[in-house]
Amino acid sequence: MTNNTRVELLKYMIMAREFDASMLRLYRQGKAFGGVYSQLGNEAVSVGSAMALDPTQDVLFPMHRNVGAHFVFGATIDQMMQNQLAREGSQMRGTDGTGHYADPRLRIYGNVSHLGAMIPVANGFVLAGKLRGENTVALTYIGDGGAQVGEVHEALNFAAVHKLPLVLIIENNQYAYSTPNSQEFAVDQLSKRAIGYGIHGETIDGTDVELVLKTCQAAVARARRGEGPSIIETQTMRMRGHAEHDDFSYVPKELLDEWALRDPVNTYSAKLIADGVISSEEVKQLRDTTLDQMIASIDRTLELPWPDASEGFKQVFL
Ligand SMILES: Cc1ncc(C[n+]2csc(CCOP(=O)(O)OP(=O)(O)O)c2C)c(N)n1
Ligand SMILES: [Mg+2]
Numbered sequence: 001m002t003n004n005t006r007v008e009l010l011k012y013m014i015m016a017r018e019f020d021a022s023m024l025r026l027y028r029q030g031k032a033f034g035g036v037y038s039q040l041g042n043e044a045v046s047v048g049s050a051m052a053l054d055p056t057q058d059v060l061f062p063m064h065r066n067v068g069a070h071f072v073f074g075a076t077i078d079q080m081m082q083n084q085l086a087r088e089g090s091q092m093r094g095t096d097g098t099g100h101y102a103d104p105r106l107r108i109y110g111n112v113s114h115l116g117a118m119i120p121v122a123n124g125f126v127l128a129g130k131l132r133g134e135n136t137v138a139l140t141y142i143g144d145g146g147a148q149v150g151e152v153h154e155a156l157n158f159a160a161v162h163k164l165p166l167v168l169i170i171e172n173n174q175y176a177y178s179t180p181n182s183q184e185f186a187v188d189q190l191s192k193r194a195i196g197y198g199i200h201g202e203t204i205d206g207t208d209v210e211l212v213l214k215t216c217q218a219a220v221a222r223a224r225r226g227e228g229p230s231i232i233e234t235q236t237m238r239m240r241g242h243a244e245h246d247d248f249s250y251v252p253k254e255l256l257d258e259w260a261l262r263d264p265v266n267t268y269s270a271k272l273i274a275d276g277v278i279s280s281e282e283v284k285q286l287r288d289t290t291l292d293q294m295i296a297s298i299d300r301t302l303e304l305p306w307p308d309a310s311e312g313f314k315q316v317f318l
Contacts, residue, residue, distance in 0.1 A: 001210060003277045009051065009209045010272060010283075013043040013265050014290050016068030019077065022294040023084060027244045031302065033086055034097045038240035039065035041207070042171060044264035045141075045234045047072055048212025049169055052220050053139055059107045061122045061140035064098050065171065069139075074106050077297045087304040093314065094307035116142065116149030119168065123155055126164050137165040137223045139216070145176020147190055156229065160197040165223035167216060168231050171206070173238035178250045191233040199229050206234030207264040236264075 020039055026032040039046060046068030050060060055073050062069045070080060082089035084097045091101040091110070099111040109125070112118055122138040129136035142152055147170050159166045170190045174181055187193065194201025200222060204215050212234065219230035237259035241248035272278045278286075 001213075005051075005213075006210070006272055006277050009047060009213065010265075010268055010278070011286060012047040012051070012068055012071050013209060013268065014286055015071050015077070016043045016046060017265050018287070018290045018294050019067050019071075019080060022081075022298060024240075024244060026085065026298065032084060032097070035064075035243040035245075036084070037064040037098060037243050038238075039067055041236050041239040041259065041264065042066075042173065043068050044209035044212050044268070045169060045171055045206045045236060048209040049139055049141075049167070049216045049232075051213050052167075052216030053137060055107060057135065058137045058139065058220070059109065059122070059125055061109050061111070061118050061125075061138060063111050063118075063141040063143070063146075063171070065173075066141060070108060073108050075103070075108065077293055078300060081297045081301040082304065085298075085301050086306070087301050088307055089304060090307060093311035095312055115146035116151035116155070118142075119152055119155035119166075120158070122166060123159050123162075123164055126166055127162060130162075130164065135165070135224055137167065137220050139167045139169070139220075141169045141171055143176055144170065144172040144174070144181055144184055144190065145179060148184055156193075156197050156199070156231070159229040160199045163226055163228035165226075166229040167219045167223060168229065169216075170231060170233040171236065172203075172233050173236045174255070175238050175242075175248075175251065177242045177246075178248075189233060191231050194231045197229075197231075199231065200227075201231040201233070203233040203235060206236035207259075207262045207267065209264060209268050237262075 016039060023032055023036050024038060027036045042065045046066045050069035050072035060069055060073050083091055086094040091103060099113055101110040118140055122140045126136055126138045172190060176184060189203040191201035191203040204211055206212060215232055219232060222230060239256060269283045273280050
């Protein structure tokens with residue numbers, strides 16, 4: 001892996017981290033509406049996986065904790081801010097913050113809220129590509145809770161039978177709302193389900209961005225060779241509540257303390273400093289510059305008008 005790629009990985013993780021931190025502040029200031037779903041602790045999954053794709057030919061179907069993947073695919077901070085603060089320019093015209101939109105220009109198809117429902121859509125996209133003779137790979141995500149929905153099984157079976165170029169990341173962040181893994185499934189690794197579909201599956205440490213990138217690159221290469229889909233289960237911890245209204249008092253504090261030591265941004269910064277790829281001063285500068293970019297974007301976005309109320313009645317069944 002080149003030093004350039006390593007610095008890029010860090011840069012995108014810091015962008016995701018600072019965007020997230022901004023949203024948490026804006027929520028407490030009463031300026032962010034609806035659900036604010038923190039991706040704290042998930043940056044390595046989001047960034048490492050999206051970096052494995054070719055944004056000019058592949059497609060991204062992100063979930064609610066994948067801000068980093070959006071940035072890798074070229075979404076601007078302003079665009080993401082307009083979406084989340086529901087201002088003019090929002091891709092959902094103010095009706096939602098993180099889902100229910102498509103950005104064909106950037107090849108990003110934002111999540112629908114019904115868990116599991118996006119995987120068949122990703123299947124359809126790459127099946128169409130296959131029929132047209134294109135070599136498009138779709139990357140999508142599902143949580144440890146969402147992975148228990150029936151549609152996920154149907155979609156994986158379909159993708160396996162048709163050898164579709166699909167990479168599914170199961171983001172196992174230990175909880176689905178207040179439900180822990182122990183109440184969700186009885187298998188020790190969700191990737192073992194791949195055996196039942198006859199496809200490739202593996203479980204990896206989702207706090208290690210280089211491991212995520214390499215694992216996803218291998219999955220993308222298999223998909224391009226026509227070898228079909230892969231399931232990659234990434235082990236992380238949801239370091240905040242389900243969304244910011246949730247105080248997550250049901251999560252044992254020791255568990256959070258344990259995972260805090262594996263913070264993906266801090267551990268990767270330390271690794272690159274130890275390897276002499278970047279200095280601690282440069283890391284600090286990167287974080288400061290990124291924070292300045294967030295603040296400038298927030299200022300610009302809060303100046304924007306709200307979308308007209310009539311927008312809420314468009315593109316919906318009444
Ligand atoms: C089919 C379906 N059931 C329930 C919900 C409500 N819901 C939204 S997010 C969520 C928890 C999801 O947990 P998980 O899949 O582990 O993802 P995480 O939020 O932890 O990243 C639930 C129950 C939904 N959106 N869709
Ligand atoms: Mg979860």
